[in-house]
Amino acid sequence: MIAALxxxxxxxxxxxxxxxxxxxxxPVHSVLFLILAFFNAAGLFLIAGAEFLAMILVIVYxxxxxxxxxxxxxxxxxxxxxxxxxxxxxxxIGAIIGAILLIELFMVLATWRFAPEAATLRLNPTPAGVTNxxxxxxxxxxxxxxxxxxxxxxxLVAMIGAIVLTLRERPGTRRQSIAEQVARxxxxxxxxxxxxxxxxxxxxxxxxxxxxxKPKQVEHHHGHGGHH
Amino acid sequence: MMDFxxxxxxxxxxxxxxxxxxxxxxxxxxxxxxxxAERKVMAAMQLRKGPNVVGPFGLLQPFADAIKxxxxxxxxxxxxNRVLFLLAPMLTFALAMIAWAVIxxxxxxxxxxINVGILYLFAISSLGVYGVxxxxxxxxxxxxxxxxxxxxxxxxSYEVSMGFVIVTVLLCVGSLNLTEIVRAxxxxxxxxxxxxxxxxxxISTLAETNRAPFDLPEGExxxxxxxxxxxSSMSFALFFLGEYANMILMSSLTTILFLGGWLxxxxxxxxxxxxxxxxxxxxxxxxxxxxxxxxxxFPRYRYDQLMRLxxxxxxxxxxVWLVLTAAVLKLTGWLPA
Numbered sequence: 287m288i289a290a291l292x293x294x295x296x297x298x299x300x301x302x303x304x305x306x307x308x309x310x311x312x313p314v315h316s317v318l319f320l321i322l323a324f325f326n327a328a329g330l331f332l333i334a335g336a337e338f339l340a341m342i343l344v345i346v347y348x349x350x351x352x353x354x355x356x357x358x359x360x361x362x363x364x365x366x367x368x369x370x371x372x373x374x375x376x377x378x379i380g381a382i383i384g385a386i387l388l389i390e391l392f393m394v395l396a397t398w399r400f401a402p403e404a405a406t407l408r409l410n411p412t413p414a415g416v417t418n419x420x421x422x423x424x425x426x427x428x429x430x431x432x433x434x435x436x437x438x439x440x441x442l443v444a445m446i447g448a449i450v451l452t453l454r455e456r457p458g459t460r461r462q463s464i465a466e467q468v469a470r471x472x473x474x475x476x477x478x479x480x481x482x483x484x485x486x487x488x489x490x491x492x493x494x495x496x497x498x499x500k501p502k503q504v505e506h507h508h509g510h511g512g513h514h
Numbered sequence: 515m516m517d518f519x520x521x522x523x524x525x526x527x528x529x530x531x532x533x534x535x536x537x538x539x540x541x542x543x544x545x546x547x548x549x550x551a552e553r554k555v556m557a558a559m560q561l562r563k564g565p566n567v568v569g570p571f572g573l574l575q576p577f578a579d580a581i582k583x584x585x586x587x588x589x590x591x592x593x594x595n596r597v598l599f600l601l602a603p604m605l606t607f608a609l610a611m612i613a614w615a616v617i618x619x620x621x622x623x624x625x626x627x628i629n630v631g632i633l634y635l636f637a638i639s640s641l642g643v644y645g646v647x648x649x650x651x652x653x654x655x656x657x658x659x660x661x662x663x664x665x666x667x668x669x670x671s672y673e674v675s676m677g678f679v680i681v682t683v684l685l686c687v688g689s690l691n692l693t694e695i696v697r698a699x700x701x702x703x704x705x706x707x708x709x710x711x712x713x714x715x716x717i718s719t720l721a722e723t724n725r726a727p728f729d730l731p732e733g734e735x736x737x738x739x740x741x742x743x744x745x746s747s748m749s750f751a752l753f754f755l756g757e758y759a760n761m762i763l764m765s766s767l768t769t770i771l772f773l774g775g776w777l778x779x780x781x782x783x784x785x786x787x788x789x790x791x792x793x794x795x796x797x798x799x800x801x802x803x804x805x806x807x808x809x810x811x812f813p814r815y816r817y818d819q820l821m822r823l824x825x826x827x828x829x830x831x832x833x834v835w836l837v838l839t840a841a842v843l844k845l846t847g848w849l850p851a
Contacts, residue, residue, distance in 0.1 A: 318648070337628065341637050344637040345633065345637045345640055356647055357666045417629050417690075462819075464822075
């Protein structure tokens with residue numbers, strides 16, 4: 287009963303927040319509703335017994351991807367009036383595209399059949415007596431290790447591409463090179479000095495201080511008919 | 515009665531609430547006294563006296579502070595986004611509390627001993643940044659916003675290497691369950707064989723909790739008070755409590771991953787007379803003391819150097835150490851089944 291109740295609660299909030307993502311006027315609110323939607327999806331995963339997927343969804347999407355989303359959206363300078371300006375004009379086109387997609391979706395769903403093998407698997411998604419994480423690990427790292435490595439390679443290439451596109455040397459920029467700073471000798475050095483030691487004891491040669499100008503010797507008069 | 519508590523849904527609910535209270539009340543008292551301990555320890559390190567007026571040795575100071583905070587007026591700035599402005603501190607505080615659901619204080623003493631406990635903790639701790647970002651944005655203030663941006667950049671640079679550290683520990687355990695992680699340290703605490711990872715993890719927890727020397731989001735010399743510059747009274751107090759509760763949480767995570775949780779240092783007579791929870795609390799106190807010690811010792815990092823440390827030092831190092839650990843475990847046959 288509790289599982290069913292929480293399923294409906296999670297599902298209802300998920301759908302409501304998904305609607306809010308699209309309809310809310312402030313893009314920051316949209317992203318925050320998207321995060322709420324991720325959370326509820328994670329809750330649904332938990333009810334389905336996919337605890338590993340639920341946690342990964344929160345860690346990857348909520349903890350990292352959505353943070354960057356929010357980061358970007360917050361920095362946008364958005365004029366809300368301008369944003370809503372073309373709404374009337376574009377509404378029919380949007381409605382037509384939406385209707386086409388909906389019809390296509392119905393056509394797909396009407397002819398959708400599960401493969402008989404898949405239907406049997408669905409009842410018992412992970413082998414009995416094995417935790418979620420272990421079952422997924424076996425599939426990814428043992429059974430399909432080469433495909434997994436290939437995926438990694440594709441991502442690596444994408445990453446190199448992104449770095450190549452953004453890395454540029456601008457003339458006149460100053461960069462800190464920590465290795466160079468540490469390796470530098472001579473001009474400035476940090477030394478640990480024993481307590482109470484003077485400069486001489488630790489071997490720092492200093493140019494001798496310039497001769498202090500001596501105050502003028504005051505002639506001492508043994509005046510007034512001094513007697514010796 | 516027992517049957518009702520353990521089997522009836524309402525009984526289970528009551529039992530869980532009681533368990534949660536038994537954990538949260540000592541935790542909140544601990545948070546209150548952590549603020550006191552920080553002021554006292556830092557005072558001792560700086561040759562001052564610290565709070566010593568309210569109560570004997572100033573022991574009632576945390577309560578005096580709490581009452582002061584409660585009595586003050588909550589001010590919401592005119593340009594602020596009211597709902598999000600008030601949501602942010604609550605979020606920070608709630609996240610710091612709910613993470614405790616999976617922490618095993620002793621063998622089998624967790625409220626929820628779930629299979630993916632470590633992932634749950636990692637997920638909750640990575641959410642902590644939302645409180646900061648939302649607060650920074652909703653305040654509608656330059657300083658708060660800059661603090662929030664710094665916090666987001668900082669979190670992204672630390673969480674990756676922190677993840678690798680956790681994976682290294684998990685390789686040695688063979689389970690994602692926190693109780694199992696502690697049990698795997700019966701022979702030797704992971705702080706000894708994985709010492710470099712322990713150091714990286716500790717430094718990352720400093721960054722994760724926005725503590726000195728990585729307290730850039732609230733750097734008071736540059737950003738006034740950073741992301742909570744507009745907050746006052748109870749909404750400020752919730753941020754404050756959340757930060758200190760997070761420190762305790764991260765210390766307990768360090769204890770579980772590297773310092774053997776509730777296990778005594780060596781399993782011989784005088785040590786194993788002391789019950790597990792006391793060892794657990796002692797180890798947390800040791801970590802917290804180091805937190806305070808670091809704060810009293812080091813100057814704040816510059817933010818580009820902080821990111822350099824995360825991406826160019828910790829990430830390659832932890833990655834290499836992960837591969838090394840995996841290779842050693844495989845070659846020596848110590849890999850847990």
